[in-house]
Amino acid sequence: MNDLDTCLRCHRDLRDYETRQYICGRCEDLASRALNEIPQLYSQLGQHLHRGAGGNGPAVSGSKAAPVPLRLAVLDMQTEKGPILAPLQGWVRDWETYGHGELAETGSLQDRIDGACRTLRYNLRWAVQHHPAVDEAVDEFLAAWRTLTRITTGETAPRRIAVTCPCQQTLRITLDTRGETCPRCGAEYGHAEALRLPLAERRAAA
Known part of the structure; x- marks a missing residue:
């Protein structure tokens, strides 16, 4: 069990009813x-397999041949x-060693995504309370969800903001x-602490 008083994932303070958990209720809900x-x-x-495809189906051309080029990133997801x-089944395989889950590879x-x-x-709920790497699992669940959401809705990746650490190192955060x-x-x-860091100054072009 987690003996810390903060969420391993977002570092927020755990509330009284969240104590002895590895992550907070908000991160659990997101997962x-x-x-x-x-x-x-x-x-x-x-x-969304073909470039130019939208929510109403793949783009079509005047010929009977499949439109090209394919979106290789989408093809890789399939x-x-x-x-x-792969990461979803990786966590099922991991949790299976604890007796919580059974991997279906057929x-x-x-079907395998659904399962x-x-x-x-x-x-x-078990993982939140007992798995010391549940924060890593949640990160991978959310990464998969964000990737799919951006593909299916056409959203762009979140804008990165340059901020400065007190040591003068520039960090790029979202x-x-x-x-x-x-x-x-x-x-x-x-x-919260990362968002409170001062914005990095823009350097003049040479």
């Missing part, structure tokens, strides 16, 4: 939401070792950052 939505988002990838299925990729998310969501570690001095910043 549960991601695991609930990933299967539906994944099922929409086929509509593979067994891609950035969606069926279509969609992995269902298993992980069902056992999430508004939804969970924390940052300065590579120069090793200072660690939680979400």
